Amino acid sequence: MQRLIPVTAVFVLILGLCFSIISSAQDNCLDCHTDWEDGENSPTQKWTYDIHNQVGLTCADCHGGDPTLDDMDDVRNSKGYRGLPSTAQIPQFCGRCHSDATYMKKFNPALPVDQVAKYITSRHGVLLGTGDDKVATCISCHSAHNTSPASSPMSSVYPLNLPAVCSGCHSDAEYMAEYGIPTDQYEKFASSVHGHALLVNEDIGAPACNDCHGNHGAVPPGVENISAVCGSCHAKVASLFADSPHRAAFEENGFPQCETCHSNHDIIKPLDNMVGTEQNSFCIECHSEDDGNKGFETASVISTLLDSLVRSEQNAIEVIDEAEIKGMEIDDERFALKDVRSSLVESRSLVHSFSLDEIRPELEKGIALADVTRINGLGIIDNYFFRRKGLGISTVIITLLAVIIWIKIRRIERQPRNRA
């Protein structure tokens, strides 16, 4: 029994040391805050899915202090405690890590580290610098304790979610009143060709707010750089426009390049009647028949040729559809129709050169191809009727032969020697 006493003492000592080590590694912030905070929106609840938590960071890594201490006052007084940052402090609070390239490499070497630098130049950042704490900071878009990478569909800044995040402030007329800017951007965007692609078709290749305005350095694009913004996706059209006579004319008159005809947030699917000299066309807003330049005539010819190609394509489609309904093989013609469609798309794009020399060859090529396809389709339909006529003739001949044989059988069987 006496021998057991020192053994037990050593065991208790080792056990005590283990508890001490475990207790020293424990994050007491979560223990206390989890007890005090209720609801799924509480920071501790949201923290579970936060990217920072997933890469192994703790509360203390952002908020500072000693997380091993049990008493909150002791934590507040401990070394490095930063606590809750004010709105004005948030960019630097996040930037402490996110602007440190060496530190961020540990987690994701591809992640940019210029967010704060860009933010300072943004409209949000500029206003924050003037003491306006209503403007968006990092946590307004990314959230504070529920941050996910922008590529994650869970993230508030994922392309499909971003317009709603921006509109949280920008569609609130009361909140935005003092800034004197419109609050219908989201509504217009949602009805636009881009908004339809993004919000309805969920095509994340379609632009969200940040694709035109920038994200961390968000500013409204100026008159001079709209074509650069649009041209980052619509490169060919932007290039054609840049080489066109309209570029100089627009600059001279202070017209924003793409926006003048296509608008900004409520960009609708471009229609062929936007070009031409009819009432709905945009060309006649500047050009008239007697303005002394050839713009009016060019618009008229482009419009006529475009209409011709559209009609030729439609006629060819109707003929090929009819041939298909008749059960004919039309794979080659369908393929040719794709070429016609490519020609039409190319022509619509070439409209931005506003040069007949550029547009006419493509339009005429498309019209010729559509006509050939339609003629081929008519040939196929003729062939359909030819088949039926051929069948009719052969059926008559075969039936006639059958009748002759039947008469022969009757005649043979009437003869006594062949009668059954």
Next chain:
Amino acid sequence: MNQVNGVGGRLYKWIDERVKIQAFVDYMAHKSVPKHRHSIWYYFGGISLFFFIIQVATGILLLLYYRPGADTAYESVKFIITKVEFGWLIRAIHSWSANLMILAAFIHMFSVYFTKAYRRPRELTWLTGVGLLGLAMFFGFSGYLLPWNELAFFATKVGTGMVGALPFVGDFFLNLMRGSSEVTGATITRFFGWHVAILPALFTVVLTVHLILVQRQGMSEPVDWDAKKPSEKTVMPFFPNFILRDLLLWLIALNVLAILAVFFPYGVGPFHWLLGVKADPFVPPPPVIRPEWYFMFAFQTLKMLPATVMHIEGELIGIFGFGLGGIFWTLVPFFDRKTRHGQKGRLFVIIGLAAVIFILVMTILGYILE
């Protein structure tokens, strides 16, 4: 035909002097065909033969343009139906005629079965007939892959895969059929070889024996024929009465074939042979993979069998079941002793009816449940 009239008569005499066909004509003229309420079934053998002749003719025409191989088969069939003059018609007739030939052969086989025409002394005619149906089905199976389209590729994969389920010899036969462990371009050339060389040669030999036997033995009489009074036994001359009736039916069949080929060049409903898209082994199979309709009953049965029955793979049991059933069916003239002795064997009628009902129900279920 002893009279020598006109050009035809002189030509006949000229040939007869050299190859002595008068004896054959006399034999045919004296041959007779029994007339009774089941006489209609005699014609289905002839109709099957007619569709086979159509198959040979259209098959040869298709051969002029068809090019076997994974890179050329699909393209050449597309070329045939889109560019070659009347290519679409030849393919449509070939496809329709193939299906109608199998249908006519099935009807012929079951009519022979139920009229007990397989009984002595026509056991060999039955055996060659069953062999011909088997060869015709293999014709269909091998021809199905040749367009190298998506449906054909996956149906062949499933079909040949069933052979691979056989114990011990499965892998060997799978590789033998496919030319490799997978369905590839090697499988097309192999199936093409079977379809245009091996099977036609085998079919021609067996068909010749079958026709010689039919001619030598004449048409089978009903089981109760011998018990009839001589006044009740009516017959018709084989030549020209029966031959002309055969010819009349062939013309009607040709008319039906032409109408089907022109109005439905790619088949009807699930019985279609649309070219569709080219086979691609790397894309997922289409939602519905179906074999030709005459394999559907077997396909559906194998699908409905449980995965294992008493620790034995269900599919294996199905394959063995069909194997044993096929052997029994082939050898039925030797099992049906009663009919052989002129008595009505009811048991075999019931077995035949069960087989017909089973095939029909499983085929219908196959199309409904897919």
